[in-house]
Structure formats: C-alpha cells, structure tokens
Amino acid sequence: MDRQEKQGIPYSQFACIGSGVSAIGLGATLKRWYGITDVRFFERHSDLGGTWFANTYPGCACDVPSLLYSYSFAPNPRWTRVLALSGELLEYLRRVADDYDLPCKMTFGADVKRCEWLQRSQRWRIHIRNVADGSMTVHECRFLFAGTGVLVAPRDPGLPGIGSFDGPVIQAARWRPDVELRDKNVVVVGNGCTAAQIVTNIVGEPKQLTQFVRSKHWIIPPIDVPTSTALQWSFEHVPGLLALVRFVAFLYAENDMRGFYMTRAADRFRAHREALTVRYVRKTAPEKYHRLLIPDFDIGCKRRIFDPGYLKALHATNLDVTDDPITRVLPDAVQTKSGATTKADVIVLATGYITNSFMEGIEVVGRNGVTVGEHWESFDGPEAYNGCALNGFPNFFMLFGPNTVSGHTSAIMAIENAINYALRVIKPVIDGDATAVEVKREAETQYSQQIHEDLHKTVWWAGCGSWYNTTGRSGKTWNAMTYPYSQAYYWYKCLFPAYGDWNYTWTPNAARRMFLRRGLKLVLWAGFLLGVVRVLESGNYLQTIQQRLPF
Incomplete structure (x- = not known):
C-alpha cells in the first residue's frame, strides 16, 4: 500500500471522464480484451448516456444508420428505424452498459474540474466537484481517458437583448419539456440538423411558428424508414445477415468520401449529388423558400442533413421562414434588420455548439505543469497524435478527440478504433513492463502537420463557413474536427500502432x-x-x- 492509499485517496487502474458512448465502449473493451474491471467513470449528469441523455428535444435522432451507429461487439438486431431516435439510442447504451456491469462503476453528479499528472507516483490525480453541494473530492488512477464528447456546450447566438425577454428561452441542447408551446407564438433561431428536427416535430403545436435561418444547408432526400418486424427477426435469427447488412451500410457511407476531395472526379460526384438534391428540394418544399434552402457552396462542405420531414413541414400555414437577421430581442418580440417585429412567447435557440474545443471546463496538467491549453498554443489550435494522444501527457488518451469526426459515417466506429488503439499502446504498462507511455513530440508534430496539409485538399476548405472550421491562433483557418481520410484507413492505423512513435518508461528487467x-x-x-x-x-x-x- 503506497502513501496515497494510506491517506485514503481512492484509486482505480483506469478512470474515464464521461459516461457516454466513449466511456461505455472503453469499459466494455477493457473487460472483453484484458478482463479488467478496475475502472471508474465520472459523469456530471445524473445518468449515463452522454449526448443521448442530454439531448431530449422533439425529434432528436441520429443522422447515421443505426446498424453503423452501434458497437461492433454489441450489434442490435432490434432497431426500430434506420435512423434511431435519441430514446432508443439511450436504451441501447444502457443495455450494453448493463451487459458489462458498468453502471456500478459510475459516479453521477461528478463534475471533473482538474486532472494533474503526478510524476513521482506515475499517476493521474482527478479533482471532482459534487454538482449537488459543490464539495470537492479527489481520485487517482494509472490511466486517464477523456470521453467528454465534441458537441457539448451550446453556442452563444449573440442576440442583443436576449436577457430582457419575458418568456422562456430554450436551448435545444437543454430542452425544457415543462414549457408549453401549444397556441403560443414560437420563434426558432437556426436551421441546421437540430432546427430541422425540432421544426418538423413541433409545427403542429404553436399558434405561429417563425424560423430565422442564419445560413444554408444541403438537405438531402431521407433514408429513414421503420424497420419491419420481419427484418428484425431475420437480423436476429439468420446467421451473418446483420453483419453483412452492417458492412453494406459501411460501404454505402464510405462512398461519400469520394466527394470530399478537390479533384475532378470529386467535382463530378458532388455535381451529381447536388443536382439530385436540388431537384428534391424544388419538388418537396414551397417555391417561396427555394432561395433560402438551396446553397451556393459545394455539397459536403457542411455536414449534410437527411430530411426528417422538414421540407414538407414548410407547407404549414402557421409557419414562416425568414433570413432577415435578428438585431434585437424585445421583452415580447424579436426585431430584425428590416425593422420588422415578430411577436414571441417562447424562443428556441438551435444555433449549434461550440466546436474545435475539447474537454471544455477541465484543466488537464501534464509533465512540468504544462496544461493542455498551453500545449496547444505551440500549435495553431487543438490537435492530437492519431486523434487521441499528446506529448507530455503520459497514460492519457482522448476518445473522439481532435480530427476524428467524419463528415459521412459513424462516430462510434472512430471511437472504437481509438479505444482499441490506446489499449494496444498501453499493453506493456498493463503487463507491468513499463510505468508510463507517451507519444514523442516529433511524431505528434509530424502527424498534426500532415493532417492539416491534407485537410487543405478537401471540400471543408471550400469557404462555406461550417462548424468544422474556426480561426486559429495565427489568424488562419484551423480545423480540429474532421478526419481527412476514410474510416477504413483509421481502423488500419489503429490496428497496427507505430510503436516507434512512443516513449515507454520501462521497469527493471x-x-x-x-x-x-x-x-x-x-x-x-x-x-x-x-x-x-x-x-x-x-x-x-x-x-x-x-x-x-x-x-
């Protein structure tokens, strides 16, 4: 028993910030691969599920086929829809967590504020704030994983006077089911995927619904249909069928990669997709809104939106859509640039999330007192070797970290690959042959430079102003979100780690x-x-x- 344990500081071999998709995948894989159950999860919410627990707005659903948006080791033959709703996704995560006995290892209402590397003991010390009473506790671990997600903190819409509004202001990511929308004048700000889902599902309730659009998006034909009982039965009882269909869905999604590069072939691919989408929009949406709905930038530059029924909802007589910018929020209305005033009883903000930011609100301190923020200052913004590791931060991995978001396929696949990669890299430490492992600085720098060099060759640099990009510290465009290669390539890179890119602190003999x-x-x-x-x-x-x- 070492000095920390004598002082009564709780310890676990593994610790993870969060209890969503990444955390559950980590806990399950530790048990599957190595039989390790000594892991703790710290979650600031009151239950597991991460984004699928936090987001409960009307119509909230995944935009990736459910067969892909699931763990490879826990296939689900009983998905009721092609694109599952948030409630069904949450139940799936709970079921997987129960299967691997993970909920008993989770501490809820635990807001991690600071993590620091202790060089002498080769451990991480985690400082945790109790959400209920504000008290602070500490926990130590050998390996620290961050499963904090990438779309967490809602973006400030920057609406002057919003604090003076007399009615409820609802953030889409913090939906309030207690607010009554029926027979009210409702204003929705935003028109991305979240706004499209909300408008589609609430349009029948308000007396008047007004949507203020701030940019354009490619709204493509829907793929979401109910899954028949017969198909569910077949997935469950016909050997290999579920795996085969999942693989076909993977190939279908990967096909979209053809349109992400700035080549002649990709130009032709995008032109074909754009023509099909424009035809669909003109056929489905009211003509008066075509100007607001058809973008003038390349498809793929922003994340596409599978139409959840939004274009048909635009025919509702109680719905108005405008791109007249809001200049001020009044106590009972919003005022726009043209001088028009729109009466409002409720305002819904569907303006997206803060992006290109990771582990928001958590101070992570590595070797020699260097924080993650200071480390990233030596680059132009957030980055990580293979999307998960930083030099100077031993035994620390980010899941779904910088440059692991795909613009076309399942986040769970990227998360699984990162978990598998990290567990391969740390195997010598688990076996007792080393006490710590960290990526080399030159390897991280080379990886980051190559990623951003290749990102410049993609449609994400076409100038559409998407949430993928931000302004770096040098004033240049910086993309810490997307992965410029196929998910199959990421799987390959994670399957065969370049061990020469890592420094191990070896034990004697x-x-x-x-x-x-x-x-x-x-x-x-x-x-x-x-x-x-x-x-x-x-x-x-x-x-x-x-x-x-x-x-």
Missing part, C-alpha cells in the same frame, strides 16, 4: 520478461502447428473429424 513471454508464445504456436501437421501426415484426419461430428 522489462526486456527479459517481454522476451520470455514472446518466446513462450512462439513455442505454443509451434506446438500447435506441429500437432496439426502430425494429424495431417497420419492420414486419419478425416476419420478423426468424422468421429467428432455429432451426427
């Missing part, structure tokens, strides 16, 4: 122990292969197989 373990593995494999050869040479292998058959 580590080399000898590792040599002996590898030698034992070789002997076991050689014995197995020799046994196979002998059976084949004996000529009795067919008889042996027949004897073992149950029929």
Whole structure:
C-alpha cells in the first residue's frame, strides 16, 4: 500500500471522464480484451448516456444508420428505424452498459474540474466537484481517458437583448419539456440538423411558428424508414445477415468520401449529388423558400442533413421562414434588420455548439505543469497524435478527440478504433513492463502537420463557413474536427500502432520478461502447428473429424 492509499485517496487502474458512448465502449473493451474491471467513470449528469441523455428535444435522432451507429461487439438486431431516435439510442447504451456491469462503476453528479499528472507516483490525480453541494473530492488512477464528447456546450447566438425577454428561452441542447408551446407564438433561431428536427416535430403545436435561418444547408432526400418486424427477426435469427447488412451500410457511407476531395472526379460526384438534391428540394418544399434552402457552396462542405420531414413541414400555414437577421430581442418580440417585429412567447435557440474545443471546463496538467491549453498554443489550435494522444501527457488518451469526426459515417466506429488503439499502446504498462507511455513530440508534430496539409485538399476548405472550421491562433483557418481520410484507413492505423512513435518508461528487467513471454508464445504456436501437421501426415484426419461430428 503506497502513501496515497494510506491517506485514503481512492484509486482505480483506469478512470474515464464521461459516461457516454466513449466511456461505455472503453469499459466494455477493457473487460472483453484484458478482463479488467478496475475502472471508474465520472459523469456530471445524473445518468449515463452522454449526448443521448442530454439531448431530449422533439425529434432528436441520429443522422447515421443505426446498424453503423452501434458497437461492433454489441450489434442490435432490434432497431426500430434506420435512423434511431435519441430514446432508443439511450436504451441501447444502457443495455450494453448493463451487459458489462458498468453502471456500478459510475459516479453521477461528478463534475471533473482538474486532472494533474503526478510524476513521482506515475499517476493521474482527478479533482471532482459534487454538482449537488459543490464539495470537492479527489481520485487517482494509472490511466486517464477523456470521453467528454465534441458537441457539448451550446453556442452563444449573440442576440442583443436576449436577457430582457419575458418568456422562456430554450436551448435545444437543454430542452425544457415543462414549457408549453401549444397556441403560443414560437420563434426558432437556426436551421441546421437540430432546427430541422425540432421544426418538423413541433409545427403542429404553436399558434405561429417563425424560423430565422442564419445560413444554408444541403438537405438531402431521407433514408429513414421503420424497420419491419420481419427484418428484425431475420437480423436476429439468420446467421451473418446483420453483419453483412452492417458492412453494406459501411460501404454505402464510405462512398461519400469520394466527394470530399478537390479533384475532378470529386467535382463530378458532388455535381451529381447536388443536382439530385436540388431537384428534391424544388419538388418537396414551397417555391417561396427555394432561395433560402438551396446553397451556393459545394455539397459536403457542411455536414449534410437527411430530411426528417422538414421540407414538407414548410407547407404549414402557421409557419414562416425568414433570413432577415435578428438585431434585437424585445421583452415580447424579436426585431430584425428590416425593422420588422415578430411577436414571441417562447424562443428556441438551435444555433449549434461550440466546436474545435475539447474537454471544455477541465484543466488537464501534464509533465512540468504544462496544461493542455498551453500545449496547444505551440500549435495553431487543438490537435492530437492519431486523434487521441499528446506529448507530455503520459497514460492519457482522448476518445473522439481532435480530427476524428467524419463528415459521412459513424462516430462510434472512430471511437472504437481509438479505444482499441490506446489499449494496444498501453499493453506493456498493463503487463507491468513499463510505468508510463507517451507519444514523442516529433511524431505528434509530424502527424498534426500532415493532417492539416491534407485537410487543405478537401471540400471543408471550400469557404462555406461550417462548424468544422474556426480561426486559429495565427489568424488562419484551423480545423480540429474532421478526419481527412476514410474510416477504413483509421481502423488500419489503429490496428497496427507505430510503436516507434512512443516513449515507454520501462521497469527493471522489462526486456527479459517481454522476451520470455514472446518466446513462450512462439513455442505454443509451434506446438500447435506441429500437432496439426502430425494429424495431417497420419492420414486419419478425416476419420478423426468424422468421429467428432455429432451426427
């Protein structure tokens, strides 16, 4: 028992900030791969689920097919829709967490404020604020993972006078079910994916619904349909069918990568997709709104929106859509640039999230007292080696970290790949051959430079002003969000780590122990292969197989 444990500081081998998709995937994989159950999760909300617990606005759903938006080790044959609603996704996460006995390892109402590396003990110390009473506690761990998500803090809409409004102001990400919308004058600010889902699902309630759009988006034909009971039964009982359909869905999603690069072939691909989408919009939406709905930038520059029924909802007689900018919020109305005043009883803000920001509100301190923020100042913004690791921060990994968002496929696939990668890298530490591991500075710098060089060759640099991009410290455009390669490539890079890019703090006699373990593995494999050869040479292998058959 070391000095920290004698002082009564709680300790676990692993700790993770968050209890959403990343955290549950980590806990499950630790148990599946290494039989490790010594892990703690710290969650500021009152229950697990992350984004799918926090977001409860009307129509909230995933924009990736459910067969892909699920763990590879926990396929779900019972999805009721192609694009699952948030409630169904939350139930799925709870089920997986229960299967791996994770809820008992979670502490809720625990807001992590600071994490610091203790060089002497080779541990991380976590400072946690109790949301209920504000008290502070500490916890220590050998390995620290951040599963804090990327779309967490709502973006400030920057509306002058919003504090003077007399009625409820609802952030989409902090939906208030207690606010009655029926027979009210409701104003919705924003027109991204969230706004489209909200408008579609509430348009029948208010007396008057006015949507203020701030930019354009490509709204493409829907793919969401209910999953029949027969198909669910087939997924559950026909061997291999679910895996096959999941793979087909993966290939379908990966096909969109063809439109992300600035090449002639990609230009033709985008032109074809744009023509199909424009035709769909003109056919489905009221003509008076075509000007507001059809973008003048390349498809793919912003994240596409699968139409949730929004274009048909625009025909509602109680709905008005305008791009007249709001200049001021009054106590009972909003005033626009043209001088018009729109009466409002409730304002809904669907203006997106703060992006290109990670572990918001958490101070992470690595070697020599350097914080993550200070580390990123040496670059032009947030970045990470392979999307998860930083030099100077041993035994620390971000899940769904910088440049791991895909513009076309499942976030869960990227998260799983990062988890698998981290657990491969830290295996020598788990085995006791090392006490710490961290990525080399030159490897991180080279990776970051290559990522951003290749990002400049994509449609995300086409100048549409998406949430993927921000302004870096040098004043230039910086993208810490998207991954400029296919998810298959990320899987490959995570499957075969470049161990030469890592520094290990080895324990005494580590080399000898590792040599002996590898030698034992070789002997076991050689014995197995020799046994196979002998059976084949004996000529009795067919008889042996027949004897073992149950029929």
